[in-house]
Amino acid sequence: MKRLLLFSVIVFFNQLFLVDSSAQWVQIPGTAGKYLYAISGDDENFFAGGIDSLYRSTNYGMSWQGIETDLPNDATVISLMNSGDNVVAGTDFWGVYRSLDNGVTWDSTTLEYFTVYSLGRNGSTYFAAADLFECLDDCGIFISLDNGFTWNNIFFNADPLTFSVSSSGLLLSDYEDLYRSTNNGTTWIRLNALPNQGYVYTTRLFGNTVFVATDSGLYRETLPDTNWQLSATGLPANAQVVNFDESNGKLFANIDAASVYFSADSGASWQSLNDGFPNGISVQVLHVQDGFLYATTSDGIWVRAVDDEKTAIQYVVEAGWNMVSVPVVPLSNEKSLLFPNANSPAFFYQAGYVMTDSLWNRYGYWVKSPFTDTLLALGDIVDSDSIPITIGWNMIGSISQTVSVNNITSVPVGLVTSSFFGYSTGYVIADSIKPAKAYW
Structure with a gap:
């Protein structure tokens, strides 16, 4: 006969904020001390790169391992x-290298001895912004x-340029001009002259809205409008936008x-997302995926939730x-992804121990x-x-927050007839249920 044990605590979140106000940056284990410049993710596979180094994650960026490559x-x-x-990996001076087996082996390409500043993809078509000898x-x-x-x-240009790829097309700029292509670079249309010409740090096209970050500020215009608007509300004075992402x-x-x-x-106003970052950290590249924002930095890879429910x-x-x-509804239930270094199967209890892969x-x-x-x-x-519990002993899990055992009730009342016991080299009586732990 099965009975119910009910976690009765309900945590209320302020729905006025579009980003969970309790969220903050968390350093991804195993990446501390690594100076990383680039990051990319597709489904569960992530890659990050830096000086003489390349790292891979096969569990949605939750853990990382260094990989051997044939790069110089x-x-x-x-x-x-x-x-x-x-x-595809872009390097300084050595051009583009690629792998067809998820980073196991690598080969050089025809784009050799270039510095490859950015890479992009539109379906199966790849793009690279590169220069040779500056x-x-x-x-x-x-x-x-x-x-x-x-x-x-x-597209040849002798001046420094910025470049981005999105579902809305290709966008690039040099010191004076801004160009857009909607046919994978076959033809280019010159857009309005850049506002307050100066050094351009980055350009991005989100839908029909163009963003241009210069040393005089961040500007935007919505095509086919011809008026640039300063997009600085909430940003620090003289803010220089290094890169963007969108979700x-x-x-x-x-x-x-x-x-x-x-x-x-759409860039009309901005709010800070820096809770959890240590002082003095250098942020390199942002990548947003599955409701989480990842950042490569001077001290490893950091992540935070950017959707309310994450x-x-x-x-x-x-x-x-x-x-x-499992204290969350995970991106994957596979044991190998949740506990990548475990050296045993997972076992749950159901009138005896049962092995499981999920x-x-x-x-x-x-x-x-x-x-x-x-x-x-x-x-x-x-x-x-x-x-749901049965008569006798039951192994129960946790939720995303610590819960006092005094706030755990049963339906009907009175089913729980023992203390709650956790395990740490031995059984101990628990006064609370903590995230990611389990209890008898």
Whole structure:
């Protein structure tokens, strides 16, 4: 006969904010101390690059491992793009390298000895913004139609330029002009002259809205309108936008390579997103995916939730056996992705231990770790739950917040006849249920 155990605590969130006000940046375990410039993600596979280094995550960026490559020893990866098993890496001076097996092996391409500042993709068509010897001999936009091996120039320019790719087309600029292409670079249309001409840090096209970040400020115009508007409300004075990303109508901007801001009104106003960052950190590139914002920095990779229903929870498992649970609705329920370093299967209890490859909310599991390990859980917030129990002992899981055992009730009342017990090298009576832990 099954009975219900009900977590009766309900956590209320302020719905007036478009970003969870309790969210903050969390450093991804295993990346501390690494100076990383580039990041790219596609489904569960992520890549990040820096000086003489390339890293891969196969569990949505929750854990990372360094990978061996055939890149030159002194190559610095400054741009990345991946789609399925195809990965393209842009370097300083050494050009573009690519992998067709999710980063296991790498080959050089026809775009050699270039510095590749940015990479983009429109479907199966790849683009690269690159220069040779600081644009003294060649500089421009290159296209590849064969997964990044063969590259051809589609826009030559001798001046420094910025370049971006979106579903709305290609956008590039030099010191004086702004160009757009809606046919993958076959033809280009010159847009309005840039506002307050000066150094251009980045350009982006989101839908029909063009953003241009210059050393005199951030400007926007909505095509086919011809008027530039200053987009500075909420930004620091003289803010220099280094790069952008966008998701579900929200814009995210890297300001002065030192702070992050977001806009929910197409850039009309901005709010700070810097809670959790340590002082002095240098922010390099932003990447938003699945409701989470990732940032490569001078001190590893950081992540935060940017959708109301999402959260990032960091926790520790000890060397040996641990009683664990899933405190969020995860991006994947696979044990290998949630506990990538575990050296045992996961076991749940149902009148005896049962082995499983998937872990679910509500339930508790045994997992063995070869060492003390800091882990990260990314997913939807679980702010309350009900757990079916049977007569006798039951392993129960957790929710996304710590809950006092005094706030746990049963339906009907009086089913719980023991204390709650957690495990830390031995059983201990628990006064609260903590995220990612499990209890008898």
